[in-house]
Amino acid sequence: MALSAISLGARAKLHELLARSFLSSSASRKMFSSSTSNGNLVAVCQVTSTSDKAANFETCSALIHKAQERGAKVVFLPEAVDFIAEKKAQAYELAEPLDGTIVTKYKELAKKLGVWLSLGSVHVKDPSEPSSRIYNTHVIINSTGDTVGTYSKVHLFDVDVGTVRSRESDYTIAGSMIPTPVATPAGKVGLGIC
Structure with missing residues (x-):
């Protein structure tokens, strides 16, 4: 359906939402916000x-501050929010x-700003893992700074297709459970990783 086919009221509401939610045109950091039901x-x-x-934390911290200033109660960050390694050993x-x-x-930061954070994923080292x-x-993380839910990726991407081989399990340990959704100010949030 073309944009012109939606009502003027819906178009105005969409335009207002898009205009006030886009915080940065930088290719390296963006934020979109929306109200829940x-x-x-x-x-x-x-x-x-x-x-x-x-540097990654500083970038995310700036976005979280902007989100909080605009009234966000829950801020969602992407996978690998802590870092992207250049090599497996570096990870x-x-x-x-x-x-x-x-x-x-x-x-x-969550406690200081009084916001909930969803860290899409961080790389976790288990000292007991040889x-x-x-x-x-x-x-x-809730608004008082407590961890209220974690999920370690269970289903790792392992594939062999002809001469192409990708084995996430070569460098990632599979998690062992899928947690129940976490109740947040935005509703229940299921934890998952692509």
Whole structure:
């Protein structure tokens, strides 16, 4: 259906939503916000993570601050919000335990700003795991800075197609459970990772 086929009222509402929700035209960071049926505003942020964890956090922190200033109650960040490694070995070096520095910074920020955060995924190192593999873990943090939900990716992408081989299990440990959805100000949120 063409845009001209929708009502003027719906078009005006859509235009208003788009005009006030787009915060940055930067290719490396964007945010879109929308109200849920219960009236609570959510923000969905997009970032291009690099191997620089401090820079990635600063970018996300700025977006979270903007979202909070605009009234967002829940802020969703993408997968690999902590970093994207250049090599598999670097991913293991940069990964931290779930109670490490990066997640702790997000917990402190959530508490300071009074917002919920959905960290699409962070790379989690388990000190008791003897291999050089890590968990890919989605983390939900409430507005008081507590972790209220985690999900480590269960179904890893392993495929062999002719001469092409991709084995996520070579560097990622599969999680063992699928948690129930977490109740947030925006409604229940199911945890998952692509």
